[in-house]
Amino acid sequence: MHLPALQVVIPLIAAALCALFRHYFLAWFITILASWLSFAIAILLLLQVMSRGVISYELGGWVAPIGIEYRIDLLNAFVLLIVSGVGAVIVPYAQKSISQSIEKSQQSWFYSMYLMALTGLLGVSITGDAFNIFVFLEISSLASYVMIAMGPDRRGLTAAYQYLIMGTVGATFIVIGIGLLWAMTGTLNLYDLAQKIPLIENSRPVLAALAFLTVGISLKLALFPLHLWLPNAYAYSPGVASAFLAGTATKVAIYLLLRFFFTVFGGVEFFQSTPLPEILFVLSLLAMFAASIVAVFQSNIKRMLAYSSVAQIGFITLGISYATEIGLTGAIAHMFNHAIMKAGLFLLIGAVMFRLGSVKIEDMAGIGRKMPFTMAGFVILGLSLLGAPGTVGFISKWYLALAALQEGQWWAVALIVAASLVTMLYIGRVVEVAYFREPTVKVDQLREVPSSMLLPSFLLVGAAVYFGLDTSLSV
Amino acid sequence: MTEILANLNYWVTIVLMISGLYIVAAHGNMIKKLVGLSIFQTSVYLLFLSPGKILGGTAPIISKDFDLYSNPLPHVLILTAIVVGVATIALGMALVVRIHEAYGTIEDDEVHDMERE
Amino acid sequence: MMRDTIILRVVVKLLLPVILIFALYVQFHGDYGPGGGFQAGVAAAAAVILYGLVFGVSAARKVVPQGILLALIPLGVLIFAGTGILSLLLGANYLDYSPLGSYPKAGQHLGILIVEVGVFVTVSSTMLAIFYAFGGRAEDALVSEEENE
Numbered sequence: 001m002h003l004p005a006l007q008v009v010i011p012l013i014a015a016a017l018c019a020l021f022r023h024y025f026l027a028w029f030i031t032i033l034a035s036w037l038s039f040a041i042a043i044l045l046l047l048q049v050m051s052r053g054v055i056s057y058e059l060g061g062w063v064a065p066i067g068i069e070y071r072i073d074l075l076n077a078f079v080l081l082i083v084s085g086v087g088a089v090i091v092p093y094a095q096k097s098i099s100q101s102i103e104k105s106q107q108s109w110f111y112s113m114y115l116m117a118l119t120g121l122l123g124v125s126i127t128g129d130a131f132n133i134f135v136f137l138e139i140s141s142l143a144s145y146v147m148i149a150m151g152p153d154r155r156g157l158t159a160a161y162q163y164l165i166m167g168t169v170g171a172t173f174i175v176i177g178i179g180l181l182w183a184m185t186g187t188l189n190l191y192d193l194a195q196k197i198p199l200i201e202n203s204r205p206v207l208a209a210l211a212f213l214t215v216g217i218s219l220k221l222a223l224f225p226l227h228l229w230l231p232n233a234y235a236y237s238p239g240v241a242s243a244f245l246a247g248t249a250t251k252v253a254i255y256l257l258l259r260f261f262f263t264v265f266g267g268v269e270f271f272q273s274t275p276l277p278e279i280l281f282v283l284s285l286l287a288m289f290a291a292s293i294v295a296v297f298q299s300n301i302k303r304m305l306a307y308s309s310v311a312q313i314g315f316i317t318l319g320i321s322y323a324t325e326i327g328l329t330g331a332i333a334h335m336f337n338h339a340i341m342k343a344g345l346f347l348l349i350g351a352v353m354f355r356l357g358s359v360k361i362e363d364m365a366g367i368g369r370k371m372p373f374t375m376a377g378f379v380i381l382g383l384s385l386l387g388a389p390g391t392v393g394f395i396s397k398w399y400l401a402l403a404a405l406q407e408g409q410w411w412a413v414a415l416i417v418a419a420s421l422v423t424m425l426y427i428g429r430v431v432e433v434a435y436f437r438e439p440t441v442k443v444d445q446l447r448e449v450p451s452s453m454l455l456p457s458f459l460l461v462g463a464a465v466y467f468g469l470d471t472s473l474s475v
Numbered sequence: 476m477t478e479i480l481a482n483l484n485y486w487v488t489i490v491l492m493i494s495g496l497y498i499v500a501a502h503g504n505m506i507k508k509l510v511g512l513s514i515f516q517t518s519v520y521l522l523f524l525s526p527g528k529i530l531g532g533t534a535p536i537i538s539k540d541f542d543l544y545s546n547p548l549p550h551v552l553i554l555t556a557i558v559v560g561v562a563t564i565a566l567g568m569a570l571v572v573r574i575h576e577a578y579g580t581i582e583d584d585e586v587h588d589m590e591r592e
Numbered sequence: 593m594m595r596d597t598i599i600l601r602v603v604v605k606l607l608l609p610v611i612l613i614f615a616l617y618v619q620f621h622g623d624y625g626p627g628g629g630f631q632a633g634v635a636a637a638a639a640v641i642l643y644g645l646v647f648g649v650s651a652a653r654k655v656v657p658q659g660i661l662l663a664l665i666p667l668g669v670l671i672f673a674g675t676g677i678l679s680l681l682l683g684a685n686y687l688d689y690s691p692l693g694s695y696p697k698a699g700q701h702l703g704i705l706i707v708e709v710g711v712f713v714t715v716s717s718t719m720l721a722i723f724y725a726f727g728g729r730a731e732d733a734l735v736s737e738e739e740n741e
Contacts, residue, residue: 005676005686013673016666061688112666131552138559145566154577158586161570165499165508168563172516175556176492179522188548554630558715565722572729 004057004070007041007080008123010034015115018108027108031115032091038122039088046077064128065189071128075332079125079255082336086247086343087118093456094240097350101152101238110150114244116143121252130178130188133256134171137220141167144249147241148233159232166229170219177213180205190264198266213260214276221253223317224287227310234306239350242302246309247343251335254316261320268323280321285415287314292422296429301359304426305345308385311419312338315400322403330399337392337467341381344460348378351449351457356442361430366439370446373454375434377461382427384464387420391468484525491518503583505574509567516560523549604646611639619712623704629711636712637719649728658724661717668714675706
């Protein structure tokens with residue numbers, strides 16, 4: 001009954017406890033409890049929403065729209081599930097990986113920041129208040145800057161700095177947009193806004209607000225020309241942080257985009273009366289190709305996956321730009337699938353880093369023979385990334401292609417397939433090095449990673465296959 | 476002219492906004508970038524606060540002596556935004572200190588060149 | 593360091609109690625006038641920071657040790673979040689203070705007071721921690737150099 005509040009409060013309290021005790025193992029234990037608890041709450045919330053419809057929770061007992069309202073419908077229940085699910089699966093893995101890469105005295109700070117980021121992302125997804133969104137967004141962003149700065153070498157610092165500058169500019173754009181909406185309507189409640197905006201939707205401040213919000217959120221979700229912070233941030237952060245951010249942060253930003261476009265700004269018709277669909281469409285196609293092609297030429301595998309994230313985000317925004325039922329289904333499904341796939345891929349690469357101490361593709365020669373499970377997982381998720389049938393990636397790309405067909409755009413279908421083929425190039429490159437080259441001396445001494453790291457990764461691999469066969473949840 | 480004066484708060488906001496964003500984009504020095512970021516954020520405080528001010532209004536605590544109150548909401552919101560801004564700038568400064576220790580410089584392009592090598 | 597400037601040292605000692613009293617005033621008057629935990633926290637931290645600027649960060653660290661500071665930051669968050677949990681246990685919504693007192697208005701009053709104490713604790717210790725982290729860095733480096741020699 002108080003689940004919506006607990007969803008956000010539990011990780012928050014856990015983060016404070018981690019910082020209070022400052023003991024590396026205790027902090028990990030608190031983190032695992034809190035993250036699995038919030039995963040359980042997210043599942044319960046989704047079940048409640050499915051059976052009883054929208055849940056509304058008034059913080060402090062103040063009635064909306066004066067008070068802050070947490071409001072959960074099917075869309076954000078789903079996003080909560082993704083975020084808390086990815087957040088929970090990573091933690092058992094984290095203990096070994098973090099012990100190796102971060103000093104003992106600093107580890108509790110890492111877990112504290114991890115929980116703060118989780119708090120922020122869950123808060124953004126659950127809240128029905130526009131200003132609350134900004135606050136939670138910044139909580140999660142600040143925590144992620146710290147996590148990135150804890151990366152293994154000094155490039156983590158500059159990556160975090162770069163992300164901080166661009167992320168803050170993005171967040172400030174979002175507040176400007178919210179401020180304009182508030183000045184025009186006098187309310188901050190998203191659902192109250194949704195009722196008031198249609199009356200004044202063609203006034204200039206409202207259109208300016210839409211523009212500011214779109215640019216701000218696009219910065220946070222790394223839409224193609226605004227993605228510059230992402231590759232370094234994912235590449236030079238600790239493996240656990242890369243997996244967590246790749247799986248959750250951009251997904252929550254996409255949720256915000258959907259929420260503002262289709263709930264606050266009066267739905268599909270208004271969206272189509274603006275030039276946004278065309279702009280999104282072009283940028284998405286550019287993202288799909290430019291980022292994929294750049295990914296092919298990366299020598300650092302984490303950077304490669306980061307560029308691939310930019311490309312996959314292009315697929316998601318492509319679905320949004322159609323603004324049809326099938327297109328949005330494809331976009332939301334791909335959001336879910338990409339969260340699973342990328343989190344899994346980064347975890348597996350973290351496992352390689354754990355043993356090999358390098359993430360250069362050339363150093364991985366023959367690693368498939370020495371770490372068979374890790375690389376097998378990588379291949380399965382890689383196949384899913386390029387959209388092979390039987391995996392989740394196929395389902396969402398199928399829907400995106402259907403959406404394009406519905407608009408009669410045969411060439412767009414061809415482009416989706418072509419972009420997937422480029423994906424095959426960079427995944428194939430890793431597979432070639434890992435399986436078909438003779439192991440180097442260094443690789444020859446490697447062993448498989450401990451099961452506490454393999455199991456979480458394989459949970460995600462399993463999810464990628466399971467939801468590829470049983471599509472009832474994601475569609 | 477009178478039109479400009481009537482909306483003076485918005486003009487100031489816009490000037491601060493643009494100059495802040497320009498500093499962030501144009502300067503290579505990491506501290507200066509943070510200064511620009513701070514100015515950019517400050518413009519938003521003004522954007523929220525200035526429409527909330529009612530001439531002659533007092534703090535919104537109900538009393539028999541007053542009947543005109545200012546809107547308290549923008550102050551609460553901007554207090555929160557200021558906290559976020561403080562945290563951001565503090566974290567940014569801390570990162571710059573660490574970058575200086577690791578690279579020996581805080582110029583964007585020099586750091587970039589060192590990473591290339 | 594400005595340890596030799598006697599005027600500064602005397603003035604700062606005179607100012608400190610005034611600043612701290614003002615901080616407490618802002619803190620507890622926050623229910624009935626402008627003010628509250630954040631402003632009070634910053635003012636209180638400013639007192640210690642002023643002391644640290646004149647007498648050196650190491651002297652300030654003797655007044656408020658770093659270890660305590662780092663424990664206070666999460667403690668304030670826990671006070672805030674704990675109040676919310678308390679209202680949950682009393683059967684109201686999260687952060688609904690009404691059931692905390694014998695009648696709703698008293699409960700609201702008490703709740704705000706506790707929450708603002710939490711804010712005060714976290715804000716003042718965070719501000720100080722930031723000052724120690726930046727201001728103390730040069731001093732720490734000096735100390736470790738001396739130890740090496």
